[in-house]
Every structure is written in structure tokens, then in C-alpha cells.
Amino acid sequence: xxxxxxxxxxxxxxxxxxxxxxxxxxxxxxxxxxxxxxxxxxxxxxxxxxxxxxxxxxxxxxxxxxxxxxxxxxxxxxxxxxxxxxxxxxxxxxxxxxxxxxxxxxxxxxxxxxxxxxxxxxxxxxxxxxxxxxxxxxxxxxxxxxxxxxxxxxxxxxxxxxxxxxxxxxxxxxxxxxxxxxxxxxxxxxxxxxxxxxxxxxxxxxxxxxxxxxxxxxxxxxxxxxxxxxxxxxxxxxxxxxxxxxxxxxxxxxxxxxxxxxxxxxxxxxxxxxxxxxxxxxxxxxxxxxxxxxxxxxxxxxxxxxxxxxxxxxxxxxxxxxxxxxxxxxxxxxxxxxxxxxxxxxxxxxxxxxxxxxxxxxxxxxxxxxxxxxxxxxxxxxxxxxxxxxxxxxxxxxxxxxxxxxxxxxxxxxxxxxxxxx
Amino acid sequence: xxxxxxxxxxxxxxxxxxxxxxxxxxxxxxxxxxxxxxxxxxxxxxxxxxxxxxxxxxxxxxxxxxxxxxxxxxxxxxxxxxxxxxxxxxxxxxxxxxxxxxxxxxxxxxxxxxxxxxxxxxxxxxxxxxxxxxxxxxxxxxxxxxxxxxxxxxxxxxxxxxxxxxxxxxxxxxxxxxxxxxxxxxxxxxxxxxxxxxxxxxxxxxxxxxxxxxxxxxxxxxxxxxxxxxxxxxxxxxxxxxxxxxxxxxxxxxxxxxxxxxxxxxxxxxxxxxxxxxxxxxxxxxxxxxxxxxxxxxxxxxxxxxxxxxxxxxxxxxxxxxxxxxxxxxxxxxxxxxxxxxxxxxxxxxxxxxxxxxxxxxxxxxxxxxxxxxxxxxxxxxxxxxxxxxxxxxxxxxxxxxxxxx
Numbered sequence: 001x002x003x004x005x006x007x008x009x010x011x012x013x014x015x016x017x018x019x020x021x022x023x024x025x026x027x028x029x030x031x032x033x034x035x036x037x038x039x040x041x042x043x044x045x046x047x048x049x050x051x052x053x054x055x056x057x058x059x060x061x062x063x064x065x066x067x068x069x070x071x072x073x074x075x076x077x078x079x080x081x082x083x084x085x086x087x088x089x090x091x092x093x094x095x096x097x098x099x100x101x102x103x104x105x106x107x108x109x110x111x112x113x114x115x116x117x118x119x120x121x122x123x124x125x126x127x128x129x130x131x132x133x134x135x136x137x138x139x140x141x142x143x144x145x146x147x148x149x150x151x152x153x154x155x156x157x158x159x160x161x162x163x164x165x166x167x168x169x170x171x172x173x174x175x176x177x178x179x180x181x182x183x184x185x186x187x188x189x190x191x192x193x194x195x196x197x198x199x200x201x202x203x204x205x206x207x208x209x210x211x212x213x214x215x216x217x218x219x220x221x222x223x224x225x226x227x228x229x230x231x232x233x234x235x236x237x238x239x240x241x242x243x244x245x246x247x248x249x250x251x252x253x254x255x256x257x258x259x260x261x262x263x264x265x266x267x268x269x270x271x272x273x274x275x276x277x278x279x280x281x282x283x284x285x286x287x288x289x290x291x292x293x294x295x296x297x298x299x300x301x302x303x304x305x306x307x308x309x310x311x312x313x314x315x316x317x318x319x320x321x322x323x324x325x326x327x328x329x330x331x332x333x334x335x336x337x338x339x340x341x342x343x344x345x346x347x348x349x350x351x352x353x354x355x356x357x358x359x360x361x362x363x364x365x366x367x368x369x370x371x372x373x374x375x376x377x378x379x380x381x382x383x384x385x386x387x388x389x390x391x392x393x394x395x396x397x398x399x400x401x402x403x404x405x406x407x408x409x410x411x412x413x414x415x416x417x418x419x420x421x422x
Numbered sequence: 423x424x425x426x427x428x429x430x431x432x433x434x435x436x437x438x439x440x441x442x443x444x445x446x447x448x449x450x451x452x453x454x455x456x457x458x459x460x461x462x463x464x465x466x467x468x469x470x471x472x473x474x475x476x477x478x479x480x481x482x483x484x485x486x487x488x489x490x491x492x493x494x495x496x497x498x499x500x501x502x503x504x505x506x507x508x509x510x511x512x513x514x515x516x517x518x519x520x521x522x523x524x525x526x527x528x529x530x531x532x533x534x535x536x537x538x539x540x541x542x543x544x545x546x547x548x549x550x551x552x553x554x555x556x557x558x559x560x561x562x563x564x565x566x567x568x569x570x571x572x573x574x575x576x577x578x579x580x581x582x583x584x585x586x587x588x589x590x591x592x593x594x595x596x597x598x599x600x601x602x603x604x605x606x607x608x609x610x611x612x613x614x615x616x617x618x619x620x621x622x623x624x625x626x627x628x629x630x631x632x633x634x635x636x637x638x639x640x641x642x643x644x645x646x647x648x649x650x651x652x653x654x655x656x657x658x659x660x661x662x663x664x665x666x667x668x669x670x671x672x673x674x675x676x677x678x679x680x681x682x683x684x685x686x687x688x689x690x691x692x693x694x695x696x697x698x699x700x701x702x703x704x705x706x707x708x709x710x711x712x713x714x715x716x717x718x719x720x721x722x723x724x725x726x727x728x729x730x731x732x733x734x735x736x737x738x739x740x741x742x743x744x745x746x747x748x749x750x751x752x753x754x755x756x757x758x759x760x761x762x763x764x765x766x767x768x769x770x771x772x773x774x775x776x777x778x779x780x781x782x783x784x785x786x787x788x789x790x791x792x793x794x795x796x797x798x799x800x801x802x803x804x805x806x807x808x809x810x811x812x813x814x815x816x817x818x819x820x821x822x823x824x825x826x827x828x
Contacts, residue, residue: 297750306515332715333753333760334729340763343810344756352811394762394808 035075055405083133083383088326092117101140111147130336131385141173141248173248250304285319294328473820501556501799503779506745510540534570550751554801564596625654704739733766743779
């Protein structure tokens with residue numbers, strides 16, 4: 001009897017103290033102990049610990065007292081950074097079937113990308129292996145207004161479990177992309193004039209719609225209730241500055257058109273791609289505009305990206321823009337390796353700490369979720385990446401990814417082991 | 423008298439010119455030197471004489487007449503090689519009509535020569551040089567089953583003829599989706615295989631005719647030269663290898679089968695599914711050039727490419743090289759870096775953009791490593807190669823400095 005108890009205890013001990021990284025345990029309380037913490041907003045903490053409770057970061061610092069019942073994860077010699085935010089992607093909407101674009105009218109803000117995201121899509125878990133814990137999923141830029149974007153976390157579950165913020169923004173597009181769709185059909189918009197006109201018309205209609213409702217709300221008894229229109233409902237939230245616009249603009253004139261339009265009607269814009277941004281960097285910089293830059297050039301199939309330069313990110317940052325990175329449509333390089341693709345900007349003088357900010361806190365600020373994600377701070381979501389060295393070094397491996405306090409051990413190394421040819 | 427003076431002047435000019443070239447004697451004091459084919463040398467000395475590497479090692483005394491270049495805080499590598507590209511034949515500006523990499527008038531067109539389509543003034547060449555890519559293998563294709571003859575060339579030079587290392591270096595074939603769809607006719611793999619075999623059989627007969635004639639030139643009639651069959655005859659005679667574009671594992675196996683049937687020497691391009699047949703490729707020592715897509719999941723267009731394809735193949739013993747397949751030679755570093763990030767050994771990744779790429783083009787006697795007698799094509803870096811922050815400081819082609827960072 002006694003012997004059996006000893007054996008049982010021994011087995012339990014082995015189970016509990018075993019390699020915790022290899023198990024997917026959703027623990028209510030967990031302490032990551034003695035790691036190098038890159039908090040992003042509050043400097044670097046050497047030999048620091050993080051207390052996680054119910055998916056949130058409760059305490060960050062040195063010598064945290066371990067509460068009773070908390071799971072201890074020793075991360076000595078490891079580096080922890082906040083989960084990476086991919087600021088623009090189509091992940092989850094494409095597999096053999098593509099659901100990232102709806103044909104038809106060039107202005108459709110009523111479309112919702114969450115209706116196209118398949119939580120079972122392998123691209124989501126694949127992005128997670130690269131340390132990406134939040135993704136902005138946007139519809140394609142083939143329309144002038146192509147729909148509402150979502151900020152999601154690649155966790156297991158339904159789309160409701162995944163959503164961090166919806167709608168997070170509305171995707172707009174200027175320049176070549178909508179032209180390519182509507183020009184062959186010989187319908188509006190077939191030129192840059194047409195695109196700008198359509199946007200002016202749409203926003204004027206929205207202003208009228210808002211006026212009608214304001215008038216009605218002032219005196220509901222003596223006026224008839226206007227008809228509700230989903231399209232203008234979304235657009236009025238944009239004009240109320242409650243929802244930002246992600247604006248696909250590559251050429252410098254498209255960028256300036258976008259800025260002009262946003263100032264005329266008063267809405268918040270986030271410049272998407274912004275390829276020729278360096279040509280109008282002072283204009284973007286003095287307005288402190290957020291930009292989501294495609295850092296690495298590939299074989300463009302469009303004219304508007306031909307003046308791509310890696311210097312773009314650094315020039316815009318120096319001028320005052322808030323920089324984030326994306327991988328870009330049709331890139332032959334893995335979107336999951338955003339960390340590495342963003343690091344390429346180091347070659348042109350982009351500072352090291354700014355690279356990390358551009359894939360964490362900067363995009364969090366852009367989408368108004370900096371109270372939830374983007375840094376290692378008390379009260380924020382426990383979205384963390386544990387690495388075995390400097391995140392920007394190519395020889396560094398991602399050991400574990402934590403989302404909402406849950407350890408996902410489908411790390412890069414494990415994936416590789418599975419695929420290694422025996 | 424006047425004539426004599428002119429002659430003497432001319433002679434002197436000529437002599438000075440030659441001696442200037444021969445006098446290109448430079449000694450590089452390198453902080454770290456990656457010969458690639460040998461172990462890394464710390465504080466190494468590299469001597470350049472003329473256009474070639476004269477000596478390399480840790481304890482080499484610098485002869486008197488050598489100009490010393492102090493690179494003691496720098497890292498020196500052989501010039502990079504992009505194992506498959508189309509620059510100059512495809513304009514670096516998108517959507518322009520200057521697209522000369524595919525003839526597209528016949529599905530079998532080995533008579534096409536990429537050297538007739540290369541615009542060396544395209545800005546891609548300058549970008550390649552500035553990124554340290556000093557050699558490229560420029561190929562036609564891949565719309566047809568047999569696309570034409572490729573060239574191994576330097577990226578720096580004022581005349582194409584001077585830039586060529588080896589022409590032809592191989593004949594480009596394409597299997598699978600591209601010739602099925604891009605050529606404009608809906609063909610099947612069965613149909614493509616039949617056409618390919620027919621062309622090679624024709625070449626075999628053509629070769630036999632020539633063999634017969636050469637055995638007894640006086641008795642037999644001299645056969646007519648057939649431009650289409652001439653390159654294929656070279657293939658069958660083993661004078662030229664075939665470079666075969668393939669994606670699916672069954673296409674790779676078909677390529678191997680065809681090579682054995684017709685006794686051809688082959689290398690493979692793209693090989694997205696090569697991981698499924700890695701042991702066969704290693705056993706038969708068939709070099710594979712991967713890329714440009716290095717995805718683990720690619721939105722369903724080309725199937726599942728393991729993100730560590732390079733690593734899987736290298737660990738199985740396959741000689742792996744990397745290609746940009748296009749106008750962004752500066753991304754060759756990044757592509758190797760992506761491979762390392764996803765599990766490929768660091769030295770394997772360096773080999774993939776130097777010596778293994780040279781071996782794929784059969785030009786390893788000239789370029790691909792820092793060895794005595796090879797061309798003095800070098801890249802000088804300010805830090806460890808492949809790291810995202812590392813910058814190219816200086817580039818040598820044929821012993822001359824062709825790029826220097828300001």
C-alpha cells in the first residue's frame with residue numbers, strides 16, 4: 001500500500017514537473033519566472049517574472065510572490081515579448097475557396113469579413129507558429145469600399161472566441177486595384193477621378209443620412225422616422241470618427257487624395273501599403289498618420305508599387321508617422337515570419353526597438369486596442385511570445401506562444417520536427 | 423620619324439593598359455572570411471591578382487607590390503549566385519510589353535537562346551550587383567515544355583559577351599501546370615510526356631545521323647544542321663545538362679525517369695514537393711533549386727510547401743540552392759534568412775546561395791567559393807551574413823571593386 005502511494009506520488013511529480021511547454025494546459029494562474037522581458041512600453045526587465053491570471057497579465061517585474069496554486073513556468077535564459085500583431089492580412093478567408101472579395105457594387109461597407117473567416121483555416125494556426133497573436137483581417141482592395149475588417153486572435157474555437165474587436169476598421173481602396181475590376185466592365189469607377197468622385201458622393205449621402213436622423217431624433221413626435229440603411233450606418237460611424245478607415249494607397253497622388261478626402265469629411269485614416277509614402281513623407285508625418293507598410297518588395301503585378309523602397313519605413317518614421325508592417329498580397333515569403341520581414345528595415349537604419357514597436361504597440365494604437373494588447377503591462381491580455389534569444393536574430397527560435405494565458409506549443413520547432421524527413 | 427613616334431606611343435599605351443590590368447594586386451585583410459568550401463577563417467588574408475584569387479589563408483605574408491585593403495572589422499564572402507532568374511529578359515518595370523523570356527510560339531523550342539533577349543542595361547543588374555549577387559543563371563521559360571538555352575553570367579559588365587561565364591549552361595524544361603495551362607492549350611500530363619518523348623526520340627535519330635557521318639565523313643553525306651535538335655543532341659551526348667521546372671512530386675519522378683531513359687544529366691527547379699522524394703534525390707545526387715515561394719501555407723495555390731523545405735532537403739543530403747526567379751535579387755539574402763529562421767542549417771543556407779548554386783549551373787570551377795584560382799568575386803559585409811541588419815559594404819567582380827557603400 002505504502003509502496004503504491006510512493007509510486008503514485010512519483011508519477012504525479014513527474015507529470016507536474018514535466019516539460020510544461022509541451023502541454024496545452026489552460027491554467028487559471030501561471031507565473032513565468034526569470035526571463036528577459038521586452039515589455040516594449042516599459043523597457044527591458046532582466047530576470048523578470050510575469051503573473052498571469054484568467055488570461056490577463058496581473059503583475060510584471062522582479063521577484064513576484066508566487067500565489068498558492070499558481071503554475072510555475074521557468075523561463076530562465078529565455079526572452080519574452082508581447083504577441084506580434086499582423087496589421088493587415090487575408091488570413092482565414094482563403095484556402096481552396098476564396099472568400100476575401102465580393103463582386104458587384106464598388107461601395108459595400110456593409111460587408112463583414114467575419115462572415116468569411118473560417119476558424120478551421122490552417123493559415124490561422126500557421127501564423128501563430130510565427131508568434132502572431134493578433135491579426136487584422138481585411139477584405140481585398142478590389143472595391144472602393146470593400147467591407148469591415150476584424151481584429152482576431154488565432155485561438156481554437158468559434159469566430160466569437162477569436163474576435164478582439166469588430167468592426168476594427170473599414171477597408172477603402174484608391175488607385176489601381178478598383179480600376180482593374182471596374183475599367184474592363186466600363187462602369188464607374190474606371191479612373192482615379194471616378195474613384196474620388198464616388199467617395200465624395202458616398203460621404204455626402206452619408207452626411208445627408210446623418211442629418212435626417214439627427215432631425216428625427218430632435219423631434220421624434222413631429223417627424224417621420226427615416227429608413228435604416230446598413231451601408232450608411234457604418235459610414236456614419238466613420239464620420240463620427242468612431243471607426244477608422246484602412247485606405248489602400250500606393251502612389252503618392254493616391255495618398256494625397258486620401259488625405260484631402262479625409263480632411264474634407266473628417267474621418268480617421270490608416271494608410272495601407274503607402275509604397276510612395278517617402279515622396280510625401282512630410283505631409284504624412286506632420287499629420288502623424290498611421291501607415292501599414294509592405295516592407296519587402298516582390299515581383300509586383302501592378303504599376304503602382306514599382307517605386308517600392310525599403311527606406312520607406314525609416315523615412316516615414318523619422319517624419320513622424322506611426323509605422324506598422326504587413327507582408328502584402330501575393331508575397332512569396334511566409335506571412336508568419338513577419339518578425340523577420342519587418343527586420344529587413346534595419347538595413348536602412350530603422351532602429352531595433354522601433355521594429356518591435358512596429359509589430360506590437362503601434363498597430364495596437366492604430367486600431368484603438370492599446371489597452372488590451374501590444375505590450376507586457378499589468379491589466380493587458382496575456383498574449384506573449386517566448387523565444388530562446390534576440391527576436392531579430394534569424395537563429396533565434398520561438399519556443400512557445402501564449403494567447404489569453406493559454407500556452408500554444410505548436411511552436412515553429414515542433415512543426416519542423418513533424419515535417420522533417422526521416 | 424613621326425610615324426616611329428606614333429608607333430612607340432601606341433606601344434606604350436598598349437603596354438600600360440596591360441600592365442594596369444596585371445597590376446591589379448590587392449591584399450584584403452579580412453576580419454572573418456567564409457570560403458564556403460572550407461572552414462571559416464578569422465583574421466584571414468585574401469590576395470587578388472588580376473581577376474583571380476591568388477592566395478587565401480590565415481597566415482599568408484603579403485607580397486610587396488600588393489595594395490592593402492584593411493577590412494579587419496568586416497566579413498568577406500564569395501559573390502552570391504542566384505540559381506534561377508530572368509532579369510534583363512523580363513523588364514524590372516511591371517506590366518510593360520518588354521517580356522522576352524518566353525517565345526510561346528511552339529511547345530518545344532530548344533532553339534531559343536536567352537542571351538538574345540537580355541537587356542543588360544535593365545536596372546535589375548545594378549540592383550543585383552549592389553546586393554552582392556555577382557553571378558546569375560538566366561533562363562528562358564517556363565511556358566513551354568522545352569523553353570530554350572540558359573546562360574550563366576556575371577551581373578556586372580558593359581557587354582553581354584564579357585559577362586558570360588558559360589553559354590549554354592543548360593537547357594530549360596518545364597513540367598506540370600505551366601506548359602499545361604500557360605501555353606494556351608489545355609493539355610494533360612500524358613499528352614506532355616508524349617510530346618517530350620517524341621522530341622527526344624527525334625533528337626536521338628539526329629544524333630545517330632551525325633555519329634554515322636563522323637565515323638566516315640568521306641563516304642557519308644553530311645546531315646543538315648537542325649537548330650531545334652542541336653541543343654537536344656548536346657543533352658543526349660552529355661555535353662549539357664537539362665534544368666527541369668517541376669512542382670509536384672510525381673513531376674519530379676517523371677523528370678528522373680526521363681533523364682535515365684535518355685541518359686541525361688538533370689537539375690531541378692522549384693521542387694515544391696521535393697520533400698516527398700528527398701531520399702531519391704539525395705541518392706541520385708540531383709541538385710534542386712528551391713524558391714521563390716518559401717511558404718508553409720500559400721493560400722491554396724501551389725499546395726502545401728513545407729516552410730522548412732530547404733532544411734528538409736539539405737538534411738537528407740540533397741544539394742539545395744535558392745532562386746529569386748525574378749527581378750528582386752536583393753531578396754536572395756532574405757530568402758536564405760527565411761530558410762535559417764525555419765530550421766535550415768546556417769552553413770547549408772550560405773551554400774545554397776553560393777557553391778551549390780554554382781554546381782547547379784556547372785560553373786563551380788569559376789565561382790561559388792573563395793578558393794585559389796577562382797574568379798575574385800567577393801562581397802564585403804559589416805556583420806554576420808544573413809542577419810536582417812547586415813549591410814553590403816563592398817562588392818568585387820573579377821577582382822575589381824564594382825560597388826562601395828557611401
